[in-house]
Amino acid sequence: MNIQELVAEEFEKMKAEFSSANVLIAGKTGSGKSTLINAVFHGELAKTGCGEPVTQDITKFSKFGMPINIYDTKGLELDIYQETLKQLKNHIEKLRQGDSEEHIHLAWICIAEDFARIEEGEIKLLDMLNEYKIPVIVVITKAKKKDPELKRKIEEIVGDKVKNIIAVRAIGEETEDDDGQVISASKPMGLKDLIEASYKLIPEGKRSAFVSAQKISLDLKKAGVGKIIKITAAAAGVAATSPIPFSDSAIIIPIQVAMIVKITILYGIPLGEGAMTALASSVVGCTAATTVGRSIVGNLLKLTGVGMLAGDMINATVASSLTYALGELYNKIILELYGKALDAGSTEIDVDDVVNRMQQEWKIDKI
Numbered sequence: 494m495n496i497q498e499l500v501a502e503e504f505e506k507m508k509a510e511f512s513s514a515n516v517l518i519a520g521k522t523g524s525g526k527s528t529l530i531n532a533v534f535h536g537e538l539a540k541t542g543c544g545e546p547v548t549q550d551i552t553k554f555s556k557f558g559m560p561i562n563i564y565d566t567k568g569l570e571l572d573i574y575q576e577t578l579k580q581l582k583n584h585i586e587k588l589r590q591g592d593s594e595e596h597i598h599l600a601w602i603c604i605a606e607d608f609a610r611i612e613e614g615e616i617k618l619l620d621m622l623n624e625y626k627i628p629v630i631v632v633i634t635k636a637k638k639k640d641p642e643l644k645r646k647i648e649e650i651v652g653d654k655v656k657n658i659i660a661v662r663a664i665g666e667e668t669e670d671d672d673g674q675v676i677s678a679s680k681p682m683g684l685k686d687l688i689e690a691s692y693k694l695i696p697e698g699k700r701s702a703f704v705s706a707q708k709i710s711l712d713l714k715k716a717g718v719g720k721i722i723k724i725t726a727a728a729a730g731v732a733a734t735s736p737i738p739f740s741d742s743a744i745i746i747p748i749q750v751a752m753i754v755k756i757t758i759l760y761g762i763p764l765g766e767g768a769m770t771a772l773a774s775s776v777v778g779c780t781a782a783t784t785v786g787r788s789i790v791g792n793l794l795k796l797t798g799v800g801m802l803a804g805d806m807i808n809a810t811v812a813s814s815l816t817y818a819l820g821e822l823y824n825k826i827i828l829e830l831y832g833k834a835l836d837a838g839s840t841e842i843d844v845d846d847v848v849n850r851m852q853q854e855w856k857i858d859k860i
Contacts, residue, residue, distance in 0.1 A: 496774040499747050500766055503754040511560040511758060512594050514699040514706065516691075517627070519566035519581075519618055520603030525634035525663060526565055529603065532663040533684055533709050535559055535761045535840050548580040558763060560702035564597065566618075574614030578621060585625055599694050600629045601687075604643070606636045606660070611647050619654050628694040629655045632687060636660035639683060657690045659683055684709045705761045708840060715828065717759050722820035725752040730813030745812050749777045752820055760831050761840060768844050775848040776823055819855075826850045 520526050527539035536556045544552035550568040568577035588595045600622050661683035688709045695703045704713045732744040753773045830842045
């Protein structure tokens with residue numbers, strides 16, 4: 494199997510492992526839902542025209558290659574919320590009749606701080622979500638500080654019905670004087686708290702998908718990548734004990750390719766199969782000379798029969814160490830380039846930049 498086939502196979506596996514998380518985001522017109530969605534998830538999901546109408550008042554936002562579905566519920570205004578809730582109830586019932594993969598896994602109810610209170614439609618929605626045991630976070634949007642007075646008001650009314658109440662400011666804001674001069678500026682606030690609180694409420698099987706789709710908490714991404722590297726390094730060590738002489742390099746390379754694909758997807762970097770194939774081929778190629786050279790020593794010992802155990806130990810140690818080092822170096826480079834891309838308002842990275850950095854930093858004498 495060549496690298497292209499390996500990458501294609503891994504993409505198929507990841508579709509199952511990273512099956513989409515489904516998040517309901519509800520709130521009145523002007524509550525800042527679209528701004529929040531675009532601020533925390535990859536791909537500018539809530540751009541006008543990108544959503545798929547589910548009902549008159551529910552729009553589904555999704556994007557190819559991104560493991561999340563956002564259900565945006567409109568129409569919680571006092572005079573029309575009953576019809577909206579009826580549509581939402583019917584839709585939730587429809588989703589629950591199918592596979593659990595389609596269920597709503599988490600809900601955010603957005604209330605702008607300027608609205609100053611939680612209203613009847615929002616309370617009725619919260620009651621309905623509680624009936625279906627869907628965990629809810631109330632998100633106070635457009636907040637000026639982390640602990641606004643509105644938070645205490647909401648806690649008094651529905652505190653026992655929600656998992657958390659978090660104040661956020663999705664984008665930075667500037668205040669100008671009468672002459673157009675900026676007199677104060679504020680940065681985004683509370684987004685990392687929202688993502689990390691949501692991660693704990695998402696079903697365990699959907700957490701990798703949620704981590705991949707969000708772009709706020711690098712800590713969650715790094716933790717997930719750390720697990721991938723440790724598991725892969727251990728698998729490479731086991732594979733290196735194959736009793737077939739000179740086989741371990743051929744066995745280990747697919748394991749390393751899978752690791753590179755998983756790390757890239759977990760960061761949410763938008764690469765197609767072609768770009769991923771080129772990247773994985775070049776990155777794994779950095780270890781090829783070292784892997785082959787070290788494995789020959791172990792395999793020659795295996796061929797003697799007497800040195801079988803010693804050969805296994807050499808290959809297992811080398812394979813595990815090389816794979817771990819490859820994963821850590823790739824993670825370091827991706828994290829740096831990904832961070833720069835985020836600062837520039839993007840999530841895209843140049844494959845050539847990754848490959849050049851890997852080639853510069855990898856040393857043949859790594860073990």
